Amino acid sequence: MPYHATIVDLKRIRSKQPWMVLSAAETFCLAHSNHPSISHFYSFKASDSPTKTLAVPDGCVDILFDCDATYPSARVFGTPIEAIEADIKNDHRYFGVRFASGTVPDWMAISAGDLVQHGYNLLELAPHVESLFEGIIENSDFAARVALCQGFFEPYAARSLSSLTQAVTQCIFDRQGNIRMDELSMLTDYTTRTIQRVFRADMGMSPKRFSRIVRCQSAIYSIHHKHQMTLSDMAHNLGFSDQSHFLREFKQLVHATPMDYKNQVQQSSYIGRIECY
Structure with missing residues (x-):
């Protein structure tokens, strides 16, 4: 039922x-x-x-x-x-x-x-x-x-992924997409060039692009489920340099500003x- x-x-x-x-x-x-x-x-x-x-x-x-x-x-x-x-x-x-x-x-x-x-x-x-x-x-x-x-x-x-791609993907999920290539290199002990090559072969996109997608979804998730969090706190938690950067990226990926999106979802x-x- x-x-x-x-x-x-x-x-x-x-x-x-x-x-x-x-x-x-x-x-x-x-x-x-x-x-x-x-x-x-x-x-x-x-x-x-x-x-x-x-x-x-x-x-x-x-x-x-x-x-x-x-x-x-x-x-x-x-x-x-x-x-x-x-x-x-x-x-x-x-x-x-x-x-x-x-x-x-x-x-x-x-x-x-x-x-x-x-x-x-x-x-x-x-x-x-x-x-x-x-x-x-x-x-x-x-x-x-x-x-x-x-x-x-x-x-x-599912299609088998290399152990490196699995490790990189898990790091990206754990950090909600807020992770740099040099951090991925440090965490996996592989060069950024190797990470880029192997990840793209497995996933069809770069680690940076995948991180951007995960960060976008993390923002959407926060708007839905963390009602007490302010947009400025959300931008900070997700690693955006400032709130205006967060607003621009969210609008490009979601086709609405975070506040407009929040209002539409609630209404x-x-x-x-x-x-x-």
């Missing part, structure tokens, strides 16, 4: 796409995953408003099923590197699978670099998922779709829109 989300529920989701939640015509359904490489599943019906739905950087790969009865489709999206318009059609019902940040599914025939900032037809990347596609489209129940995905993805692992009853399963 669904229930309205609470702060505790949503704190478990580190990678957020807030504009997608706010674009939902009704409720935004969410279910946590028991698969280590999948963050969560979600579903929503897009509103009939002409307002654009934006995707923000989150470091995640998503599979988004458009469950339209006439022209169903499924696409794979890599993380954007700044706020971009998402391919969401008014009044269409969607079901999504969001993989954990920094995770690349091993069964997709594509490099990590080619996924960043791009979208592809799922069945072209992975023809063997056609049975899953058909099951998702034919079944309209959210919990049943989640169960189908859980069973389908159970035997599949739109963000948490009240979400139902957890």
Whole structure:
């Protein structure tokens, strides 16, 4: 049975796409995953408003099923590197699978670099998922779709990363993206040049860009869950040189200033829109 989300529920989701939640015509359904490489599943019906739905950087790969009865489709999206318009059609019902940040599914025939900032037809990347596609489209129940995905993805692992990339990624997460290349070099005992080369080969982007994405998501998370923290404290905690630097970067990646974003989330009853399963 669904229930309205609470702060505790949503704190478990580190990678957020807030504009997608706010674009939902009704409720935004969410279910946590028991698969280590999948963050969560979600579903929503897009509103009939002409307002654009934006995707923000989150470091995640998503599979988004458009469950339209006439022209169903499924696409794979890599993380954007700044706020971009998402391919969401008014009044269409969607079901999504969001993989954990920094995770690349091993069964997709594509490099990590080619996924960043791009979208592809799922069945072209992975023809063997056609049975899953058909099951998702034919079944309209959210919990049943989640169960189908859980069973389908159970035997599949994430793409193997080098031990260096794993260490660097963990350092970036631990510091909420607030870490310099010289610090990564000191912590891993590798040169910055080696870190750059190995990380880019595994993740499709530089450590600096990935850190920027994690820091952006950390700011979004703080706005949602740390209501007593001021924007100046947030900027300081995330390592921005000053508050104006924080404002500029947040606006570029999220398409709103931190204060405008905070106001929009509160005025739109963000948490009240979400139902957890």
